Amino acid sequence: MPEIAVKPINDDLEHPEEILLRELCGILHTYLDETQVNEVVRAYHYSAKAHLGQFRKSGEAYICHPVSVAITLAKMRMDAHGIMAALLHDVIEDTPISKQELSDQFSSEVAELVDGVTKLTRIDSRSRAEAQAENVRKMFLAMAKDLRVIIVKLADRLHNMQTMGNMPSEKKRRIAKETIEIYAPIANRLGMNDIRHQLESLGFKALYPNRYTVINNAVKKSRGNRKEIIDTIQNTIQTRLKDTGLECTVAGREKNIASIYHKMLIKKISFTDVFDVYAFRIYCQKVDDCYRALGCVHNLYKPIPGRFKDYIALPKANGYQSLHTILIGPYGMPIEIQIRTHEMHRMSESGIAAHWLYKSDKDKSETIQARVNEWLRDLLEIQKSAGDSLEFIDNLKVDLFPQEVFVFTPKGKIIKLPRGASIVDFAYMVHTDVGNSCISARIDKKMVPLQTKLENGMCIDVTTAAWARPNPLWLNYVITAKARSCIRAHLKNFKQQEAITLGRRLLEAELETINLQLDDIDNSRILQVLQLLKKHSLADLLEDIGLGNKMPFLVAKYIAQTDPNSAAKLNDRDPSSSGKPLIIKGTEGIVVNLAKCCRPIPGDPIIGFFNPGKGIVVHRHECCNSNDARKKQTSWLDVEWSSEATGEYSAEIRIELHNQRGSLATIASTISSMESNIENINVVSQDSRVSVDLLTLAVRDRSHLANIIRKLKKLNIVLKITRIKA
Structure with a gap:
C-alpha cells in the first residue's frame, strides 16, 4: 500500500x-x-x-x-x-x-x-x-x-x-x-x-x-506562594553540586492530586501539611555520581534519620531504581529528594515498555523483563489453584499493593516480600514445597513462631518435614497471594481426599447390613448407579457422601436395586439405624467436625448429623440440636468414639464463685495443676459478692474433665460448677 x-x-x-x-x-x-x-x-x-x-x-x-x-x-x-x-x-x-x-x-x-x-x-x-x-x-x-x-x-x-x-x-x-x-x-x-x-x-x-476540584484549586492557589521557595532551594542545590564538580540536573517535582489525597488519607494530615513538603529530583550521569550527590545534599541540609532508602542497590520489584532521602530545609521545611541517573529515569517512566523503547540498554531491559516474568510465573501458579475468577482477583489485589521488606536465606539470597509478611509467606516465596512442609523457623539463629512478621535484614532458616502439611490457621496471618492460594489449594484437595475416605466408610457400613461389599460389586452395577445419580466417577459419588450431599442409606438403596435380593433386605430395615456405628477419633479435621454448641469429648454418648457440603457434625446425645436432627431420619447416623481417641478437646463449664481478689488466679492454677489449659474466659455476670464465668478448657476426655470439676469443687471460693450441655 x-x-x-x-x-x-x-x-x-x-x-x-x-x-x-x-x-x-x-x-x-x-x-x-x-x-x-x-x-x-x-x-x-x-x-x-x-x-x-x-x-x-x-x-x-x-x-x-x-x-x-x-x-x-x-x-x-x-x-x-x-x-x-x-x-x-x-x-x-x-x-x-x-x-x-x-x-x-x-x-x-x-x-x-x-x-x-x-x-x-x-x-x-x-x-x-x-x-x-x-x-x-x-x-x-x-x-x-x-x-x-x-x-x-x-x-x-x-x-x-x-x-x-x-x-x-x-x-x-x-x-x-x-x-x-x-x-x-x-x-x-x-x-x-x-x-x-x-x-x-x-x-x-x-x-x-x-474532592479533585477542591484539591486542584488548593494546589493552584498555593503554587504562586511556593515558586520563590522552590527556586531558592533548587538554585542552592544546583550551585552546591556544581561546586563539587558534579554534572547533575535539578528539577522541582510536583505531586499529582491523587497522591496528595492518598497521603492526606493515610497519614491523616491536612492539605497544608502535605503541600508544605518540597520535592526535587536530581539527574546524574553515572551511578557513582548519585551517591556523591547524596553526600552533597546531606552536607547542605540535615537528613531526617530513618528516612533514607537505597533503591539503586536494592531495586523495587518493578525494577525502579533511585535514592530517596528527606532533609530539613530552610525554615524547618521538609525536602524530599530523589537521585537517579538519566537512564534510571527513562526506565522509571517507561518500565517494561523500555524493552522495546531502548534496545541499546539491553542489560536493564532484560533485568526488568526477568522481574516481570518472575511475577507472571507466580501469578500463573496462583490462577491455577484459585477456585474462581473472583478469588484470583482478590489474590491479584493483594499482590499488586506491596510495600516491600528485604530478607535473606541462609545462603545469602535476597527475598522480597510485602511489609507485614510472615515466615510462612517467606517459605512459600522460596518454594511451594518448602511452604507446604514447613514446621518451624529460626530468625538470626533464634527459634521463633511461624506467624512472626518479617523486617528488613532478617536471615530466615526454615525447617521442613516430609510429614508436615499446611495448617488452616495459617490463612489468618499469611498476606502474599502465592501463600494464600497454595494453602487454599492444599486444603481443598485434602478435604476432597478426606471426604472420599469418609464416604467410602459410610457406604460400606450401609452395604454391610445387606451382606454386600463395595469392592465385590460389579462395575456394571456401579455404572448404573453413577448414571442414575449423574456422577462421573465412584470417587465423585463417595466425595458427595462424605460431604453430606448424598445420604449413604439412599446410595446403598440405589446399589441394592440392581439386585432384587439385596433390595428386599434393605427395604425391611429402618433407614435411621445402621448395623454398626461409625467410629470416629475426633481429629479427622475438615469433614468430621465436633459441634461447638455442646462440645463433645471422648467418653460422651454422641450422634452424627449430616451437614450438606461440610460433612458430619458430631453432637452429644443431650444436645437440643441433636433432638432436632433425629427428626430427619436419613440425616443422622450413630457414631461412637474410638478407644484410640487422643489429643485435646474443648469443653465448656459454668462456674459460680466468690468475687474476691485472686479468685480467678486460684481457679487458673488449679486447672493448670490438673494438666489442663484455659482456652477462653467469659464473665457472664458479676456483682460485689458473686461472679458467674464461662470457662473453655482443653481436656483429654470425659474422665479428665470430671477430675478437674471434682478438684475445683473442693475450693472454698467455688459455689457451683456445671458443664454446659448446649
Missing part, C-alpha cells in the same frame, strides 16, 4: 481520524522502516472498514479510539505488530471479524495480541463482578504469553479514561474504581510510572470529582 503522505492540509477540512493517522505516521517514521509503516497503515484501513458506521458516545467515528491508543504506544516506540494490534484491538469484540480472519489477513502474532486484549463475550448467568474478574484473568493468561498484551490494554484504558466525559456517572465510577484497583497498580508493577500517574489522576477525578 502506498505511503500516506505527510503534508500540510487544512485541518478543518479533514476528518478527526485522518488527522490522528497523520500524527501516528509522523511518529512511526522516526523509528520504523517504510515497509513496517505501510503495514500499520494497512491495519488502520482494515480496522476503519470493520468499524464503519460505529460511533463513540461523543459522536466521533469509533476508529478514532484505536488510532489514539496506537499513538500512545508509538510515543513509547512500540514495535509494528504492537501498533497493529492497537489499531485492531476492538475488531474481534465489536465486529463480525474472527481471530482466524485476522491471522490470515496479517499474522498469527497480531491475531494473538488482539485476542489477548479482547474481553470475553457471551458470559452467561454471571454477575458483572464475575464477568470483569474473568476478563482480567484471561488478560493475564494472554499477558504471560506476550507482555505487549498488557501494554496495549493499559494504553486502551488510558484513552478510555481520557474520554469518559459523556458516560453516565455510575458507569464512570465503576470504570474508575476498576482502573485504580487493577490497572494503575499493574502499570506500577510493570514500572510504567508515567501511565500509572495518569491513570491514578483520571481515576481519582472520575471517582471523587468534588
